[in-house]
Amino acid sequence: MASRKDPRPTDTLLTPKSNDRYQMADLARLAGVSTSTVSRALAGNPLIKEATRQKIQALAQSLNYQVNQSAASLRKRDIPTMGLVIMGESKQSISDPFILSLIGHIADALDELDMNMLLTRVTPDRAKNFAALYETGQVAGLLVIGQLTNHSQLNDLYNRGTPMVVWGARMPDSHYPVVGGDNFQGGFLAGQHLVQAGCKRIAFLGDINHPEVQMRHAGFVKALTDVGQSFDPRLYMPLLFGDTALRAAIGQWIDQKIEFDGVFATSDVAALTIIAALQERGLKVPRDVKVVGYDDIPLSTHIHPTLTSIRQPTELAGRAMVALMRQRLQNADVDSITLPTTLVARESTLLT
Amino acid sequence: MASRKDPRPTDTLLTPKSNDRYQMADLARLAGVSTSTVSRALAGNPLIKEATRQKIQALAQSLNYQVNQSAASLRKRDIPTMGLVIMGESKQSISDPFILSLIGHIADALDELDMNMLLTRVTPDRAKNFAALYETGQVAGLLVIGQLTNHSQLNDLYNRGTPMVVWGARMPDSHYPVVGGDNFQGGFLAGQHLVQAGCKRIAFLGDINHPEVQMRHAGFVKALTDVGQSFDPRLYMPLLFGDTALRAAIGQWIDQKIEFDGVFATSDVAALTIIAALQERGLKVPRDVKVVGYDDIPLSTHIHPTLTSIRQPTELAGRAMVALMRQRLQNADVDSITLPTTLVARESTLLT
DNA sequence: GTGAAAGCGCTAACAC
DNA sequence: GTGTTAGCGCTTTCAC
Numbered sequence: 001m002a003s004r005k006d007p008r009p010t011d012t013l014l015t016p017k018s019n020d021r022y023q024m025a026d027l028a029r030l031a032g033v034s035t036s037t038v039s040r041a042l043a044g045n046p047l048i049k050e051a052t053r054q055k056i057q058a059l060a061q062s063l064n065y066q067v068n069q070s071a072a073s074l075r076k077r078d079i080p081t082m083g084l085v086i087m088g089e090s091k092q093s094i095s096d097p098f099i100l101s102l103i104g105h106i107a108d109a110l111d112e113l114d115m116n117m118l119l120t121r122v123t124p125d126r127a128k129n130f131a132a133l134y135e136t137g138q139v140a141g142l143l144v145i146g147q148l149t150n151h152s153q154l155n156d157l158y159n160r161g162t163p164m165v166v167w168g169a170r171m172p173d174s175h176y177p178v179v180g181g182d183n184f185q186g187g188f189l190a191g192q193h194l195v196q197a198g199c200k201r202i203a204f205l206g207d208i209n210h211p212e213v214q215m216r217h218a219g220f221v222k223a224l225t226d227v228g229q230s231f232d233p234r235l236y237m238p239l240l241f242g243d244t245a246l247r248a249a250i251g252q253w254i255d256q257k258i259e260f261d262g263v264f265a266t267s268d269v270a271a272l273t274i275i276a277a278l279q280e281r282g283l284k285v286p287r288d289v290k291v292v293g294y295d296d297i298p299l300s301t302h303i304h305p306t307l308t309s310i311r312q313p314t315e316l317a318g319r320a321m322v323a324l325m326r327q328r329l330q331n332a333d334v335d336s337i338t339l340p341t342t343l344v345a346r347e348s349t350l351l352t
Numbered sequence: 353m354a355s356r357k358d359p360r361p362t363d364t365l366l367t368p369k370s371n372d373r374y375q376m377a378d379l380a381r382l383a384g385v386s387t388s389t390v391s392r393a394l395a396g397n398p399l400i401k402e403a404t405r406q407k408i409q410a411l412a413q414s415l416n417y418q419v420n421q422s423a424a425s426l427r428k429r430d431i432p433t434m435g436l437v438i439m440g441e442s443k444q445s446i447s448d449p450f451i452l453s454l455i456g457h458i459a460d461a462l463d464e465l466d467m468n469m470l471l472t473r474v475t476p477d478r479a480k481n482f483a484a485l486y487e488t489g490q491v492a493g494l495l496v497i498g499q500l501t502n503h504s505q506l507n508d509l510y511n512r513g514t515p516m517v518v519w520g521a522r523m524p525d526s527h528y529p530v531v532g533g534d535n536f537q538g539g540f541l542a543g544q545h546l547v548q549a550g551c552k553r554i555a556f557l558g559d560i561n562h563p564e565v566q567m568r569h570a571g572f573v574k575a576l577t578d579v580g581q582s583f584d585p586r587l588y589m590p591l592l593f594g595d596t597a598l599r600a601a602i603g604q605w606i607d608q609k610i611e612f613d614g615v616f617a618t619s620d621v622a623a624l625t626i627i628a629a630l631q632e633r634g635l636k637v638p639r640d641v642k643v644v645g646y647d648d649i650p651l652s653t654h655i656h657p658t659l660t661s662i663r664q665p666t667e668l669a670g671r672a673m674v675a676l677m678r679q680r681l682q683n684a685d686v687d688s689i690t691l692p693t694t695l696v697a698r699e700s701t702l703l704t
Numbered sequence: 705g706t707g708a709a710a711g712c713g714c715t716a717a718c719a720c
Numbered sequence: 721g722t723g724t725t726a727g728c729g730c731t732t733t734c735a736c
Contacts, residue, residue, distance in 0.1 A: 021487075023713060034723045039715055047721060064512065066487035070425040071713035074728045079422075081470070081490070100452065107473060111480075116490065118433070119471045121459060128463075135373075135418035137729095138433070138468065160416065269651070276656035299621070303655075304628035375729060386707045391731055401705060423729035426712045489713095 022065045031056050042067060073137070081116040082325065083139035085130045087146040088123055096269060098295035098314070099145060102167065105318025106143060113326070115140070134162050141165070141325050151211070165324045167317065169211035170336050177328070178336040179320045181312040183215030186341035190216070190264045190292040190310055191223025197290050197349045199262030203235035203253075205274060206266030206294075213266045216294070220264055234258055239270055250277045261289055262349075268293035268300050268309055275307075275348070290349040305347035313339050374417045383408050394419060425489070433468040434677065435491035437482045439498040440475055448621060450647035450666070451497060454519065457670025458495060465674070467492070486514050493517070493677050503563070517676045519669065521563035522688050529680070530688040531672045533664040535567030538693035542568070542616045542644040542662055543575025549642050549701045551614030555587035555605075557626060558618030558646075565618050568646070572616055586610055591622055602629045613641055614701075620645035620652050620661055627659075627700070642701040657699035665691050 028035045033052065041048045041056035048056075060066075073079055084106060086099065103119075110117050118139050122130050133139045141163030144154065151171055158164050158176035170178045194202050204220060206213040221231050235258070239246055253260060265271035271293030275285050285291055285305055293300065296311035320337050328334045380387045385404065393400045393408035400408075411417075425431055436458060438451065455471075462469050470491050474482050485491045493515030496506065503523055510516050510528035522530045546554050556572060558565040573583050587610070591598055605612060617623035623645030627637050637643050637657055645652065648663035672689050680686045 021489075025713080035714075036716080036724080037722060040722085043715085049721060052721085064483075064487055066484050066489075068426075068713055069488040069490045070422040070431075071728090072715075073422040074420075074426055074730085075713080075715045077728075084471075097449075104473070107471070111478075116485070117471050119436075119459070119469050121456070126463075131416075132418050133468070135416055136421040137373075137418075137423075138421045269654075272651065273654040276654055276658075279656040299624065302621075302625040302628055304631040306628075377729080387730075388708080388732080389706060392706085395731085399705065404705080420729055423712090424731075426714085427729080427731045429712075 021068075022063050023068065027056065027059055027063070027065060031059055039067075079137060079140040080114060081118050081139045082110050082322075083118050083120065083130070083133040083142045085133075085142055085144045086119070086121045087144065087150060088121060096267065096295075097297040097299065098267070098312070101297070101314040102145060102318055105315045106321060107318075108315075109319045109322035113322070131157050131162060140329060143167075143321050143325060163325060163328045165321045165328065165334075167321060169215055170338070171211060174336070177324050177334040179317055179324065180212065180336075180338055181317070181341045182338050183212045183341070184219035184222075186294065186310040186312070187216030187219025187221075187264070188223045189219075189341065189343040190294070191220040192226075193308065193343055193345065193349060194262040194264060194290055194292055195223060195227050195229065197262070197286075197351060199290055200229065201232060201235065201260045202229075202262035202264060203237065203260045204231065204264050204266075205237050205239045205270050207238040208236075209238070216264075216266055232258075235260055239265075239274075246273055247277045247280065250274065250281060254281055254283075263289060263291045265291065266294045268295045268297045268307060271307055271309070271348075272299070272303060275303075275305075286348050286350050292343075292349060296344050300344075300346065305350075308346045308349040309344050311342050311344050373420075374415050375420065379408065379411055379415070379417060383411055391419075431489060431492040432466060433470050433491045434462050434674075435470045435472065435482070435485040435494045437485075437494055437496045438471070438473045439496065439502060440473060448619065448647075449649040449651065450619070450664070453649070453666040454497060454670055457667045458673060459670075460667075461671045461674035465678070483509050483512075483514060492681060495519075495673050495677060515677060515680045517673045517680065517686075519673060521567050522690070523563060526688070529676050529686040531669055531676065532564065532688075532690055533669070533693045534690050535564045535693070536571035536574075538646065538662040538664070539568030539571025539573075539616070540575045541571075541693065541695040542646070543572040544578075545660065545695055545697065545701060546614040546616060546642055546644055547575060547579050547581065549614070549638075549703060551642055552581065553584060553587065553612045554581075554614035554616060555589065555612045556583065556616050556618075557589050557591045557622050558616075559590040560588075561590070568616075568618055584610075587612055591617075591626075598625055599629045599632065602626065602633060606633055606635075615641060615643045617643065618646045620647045620649045620659060623659055623661070623700075624651070624655060627655075627657075638700050638702050644695075644701060648696050652696075652698070657702075660698045660701040661696050663694050663696050 024035045024038050027038045031038065037048060037052065038056055041053040042060060084103065107117050118133060120130055120133060122128060134142055144164060144166040146168065154166060155175050164176050166176055166178050167180060168178055169180050169183055204217060206216065208214045208217050224231050237249055263274055265274055271291050275291055278285055278289055283289055293307050293309040296309040300307040300309050316339055324334050376387045376390050379390045383390065389400060389404065390408055393405040394412060459469050470485060472482055472485060474480060486494055496516060496518040498520065506518060507527050516528050518528055518530050519532060520530055521532050521535055556569060558568065560566045560569050576583050589601055615626055617626055623643050627643055630637055630641055635641055645659050645661040648661040652659040652661050668691050676686050
C-alpha cells in the first residue's frame with residue numbers, strides 16, 4: 001500500500017480506487033519549490049516567474065491535481081457555491097418546465113462567475129432548515145424559487161443577515177429582494193386578449209393563494225371590468241397540475257350548463273391539461289373555447305393547437321437573480337426587480 | 353463595529369448584514385466549556401453529560417449556530433455532498449420531465465443520507481471539466497445522467513479512481529457501474545404492442561447514436577421480425593425534441609405516400625410533438641396512427657388522447673444510483689443494474 | 705466527563 | 721521571486 005504522501009502505488013498493481021490524493025506539498029516536493037510558490041503559481045499570481053508557473057501548472061495537470069476547496073475556503077473565507085432552494089407544494093413541482101428553464105439560466109449565470117450550484121428542494125411535509133446551507137458555510141447565499149406561503153419565514157431569514165434573492169411576487173412587507181415577472185400585467189394581457197378574441201365568459205384556472213397567481217387574477221379581472229365584463233366566480237378553479245378533479249370539474253360546468261368560452265390558465269401545463277379535458281368532452285379549441293396559458297414553455301409550440309401564452313423572460317430572470325445576489329454579497333443595497341411579461345398569440349385563441 | 357469574536361453588535365443598532373458568524377470558540381466561552389466539549393455535544397457524542405449536551409445544543413440553536421462544513425470536512429476528510437452531472441446535447445435537455453423525475457428521486461435518496469446535491473450541466477459546446485468537482489474535494493462522488501457519446505471519457509475517469517455511477521445503457525466495455533432501464537425490453541414491448549394493435553407499418557422516432565435509443569431500436573425491430581414484419585428504414589427519424597423539421601418530415605411522408613399506421617417515439621415529449629404534427633395534418637390518433645411514447649411522464653395522462661408509454665421506474669433508479677455510489681464509497685465492488693421497463697397502455701394505441 | 709494540543713490542506717502576511 | 725510561518729474553524733487523540 002502506498003503511503004499517504006505518495007498516492008501512486010509502489011508495486012506494479014494499478015490501484016485506481018486509492019482514496020489518497022496529491023496535495024500541494026507533493027507538487028512542491030516534485031517541483032523543488034515551496035508550497036507558497038505552488039499556491040501562487042496555480043492561482044496565476046503574477047509574482048511567480050512565467051517559467052515556474054508553467055512548470056507547476058503542467059505538473060498539476062499531469063497529476064490531475066486540483067486545489068482542495070475545503071481548505072481553500074476555510075483559509076480564504078470565500079465560498080464558490082450558491083444555494084438554490086426550490087420550494088414546492090410537492091416533489092412534483094420541480095417538474096414544471098418553467099422552473100427548469102429558470103434553473104438552467106441561473107446555472108448559466110453562476111457558471112460565468114465560476115460558481116457551483118447546490119440544489120435543494122423544500123416541501124411542506126419535509127420542511128427542512130434550508131438556511132443551514134448558508135449557516136454551515138456551504139453556500140455564499142440562497143436563491144429561492146417559489147415563495148409560496150413561506151413569506152414571513154423568508155423575511156426572518158433575510159433580516160437575520162442571510163444573503164438571499166427570491167423569485168416570486170413582491171409582497172407589501174418583503175424585506176428581501178424579489179425578482180419576478182409582472183404578474184398583474186400578465187393577467188391583464190391574458191384577459192384583454194381573450195376579450196378581444198370575442199370571449200364573453202372566461203374561466204380562471206389557478207390558485208389565488210399563491211401570491212403570483214393572485215396578481216395575475218387581479219390583472220385579469222381588471223381587463224374584464226375595463227370593457228364592462230364581470231368575472232363569474234363560479235368560473236374560478238384553483239387547479240393543481242395533475243389534479244384528476246379537473247376533468248370532473250370541467251364536466252360539471254358542462255353538465256350544469258355553466259357556460260364558458262375562454263380559459264386563462266396560470267401555467268402552460270395546466271393549459272395543456274384543460275385542453276385535453278375539453279377535447280375529451282368534444283369541445284374544440286379554439287372554436288368553442290379559447291385558451292391562454294402562462295410561462296410559454298417550449299412544448300407550447302409543439303402541441304395542437306399551439307398554445308397562446310404569457311411569456312416570462314427566464315433568461316433575464318436568472319441573470320437578474322444572480323446579479324442581485326452578487327450585489328448583496330458586496331454589501332450593496334439591493335432593490336427588487338419586476339420583469340416585463342408579453343403575450344405570445346398562437347392557435348389556441350385564434351378567431352375562427 | 354463588533355469584533356470578529358462577537359458577531360453581535362456592541363451598540364444598540366441592529367446590524368443583520370454582519371458577515372461575522374459565531375464559531376465554536378464563542379459557544380465554548382458562553383457555555384464555560386472547551387471547544388472539544390462543544391464539538392462533542394453538537395455531534396451527539398455520548399461521552400458528554402446529557403445536561404451539558406442539552407445546554408450547548410440549546411445555546412447553538414438560539415444563536416443559529418451551525419458547524420462550519422469546510423472546517424469539519426477538512427478535519428474529518430468527509431464530504432457531505434454528492435455531485436450530479438447532467439450531460440445534455442443542449443441546455444434544453446435538462447427540461448425533459450423524465451430527467452427531472454430522476455433528479456428528484458436522487459435528491460430524495462441523498463436527503464436520507466443527509467447529503468447535499470451539487471448540480472452541474474455539461475454541454476458539448478462548453479465541455480467543462482466536471483471531474484474537478486471531485487478532484488477539488490467538493491463532492492464525494494459523481495452521479496452522471498446521460499452518457500451520450502462521452503463513454504470513453506467516463507471510462508477514463510472511473511479508471512482514475514473517481515467514484516462514479518452513470519445512468520444510461522451498459523456498454524460492452526464500460527468499467528464504470530451503470531444503472532439503466534431495460535431498453536431492449538422497452539423497445540420490444542413497444543413494438544409488440546403496436547403490432548398487436550394491428551399496425552403494419554411502424555415508424556421509429558429517436559436518435560440511434562444514443563446508446564439507450566439504439567437498444568430500444570434493437571428490441572423494437574426484434575418485435576417486428578418475430579411476427580414476420582420488417583422495419584422500413586424510411587420510417588426511421590432521428591428526431592430531436594423541438595426540431596421544427598419534424599412537421600416537415602411528417603408532411604413529407606404523407607406527401608410521398610410513405611404510409612405508416614404506428615409510431616414508436618423514444619420519449620414522451622417526442623410523442624406529444626408527433627401527435628400534434630399528425631393532428632395538424634388531419635390524421636387522428638389512434639384511429640389513423642397509433643403512438644407509443646417512452647418514459648411515462650406525468651403529462652401523458654393529461655393530454656388527449658392519453659399516451660401509451662414505456663415506463664421506467666425513476667424512483668428505483670434514483671435509489672439504485674445512490675445505493676451503488678454508497679457501496680462504491682465503502683470500497684465495495686459494484687455491479688451495474690438493469691431495471692425492468694413496463695408498458696402502460698392508454699388511448700393513443702386503443703383499437704378503434 | 706472534560707480539556708489541551710496537534711493538525712486537516714491551504715493562503716497570505718512578512719521576511720529575505 | 722521565493723520561502724517561512726501563522727492560522728482559517730474544526731475534530732480527535734491523548735492526558736487527566
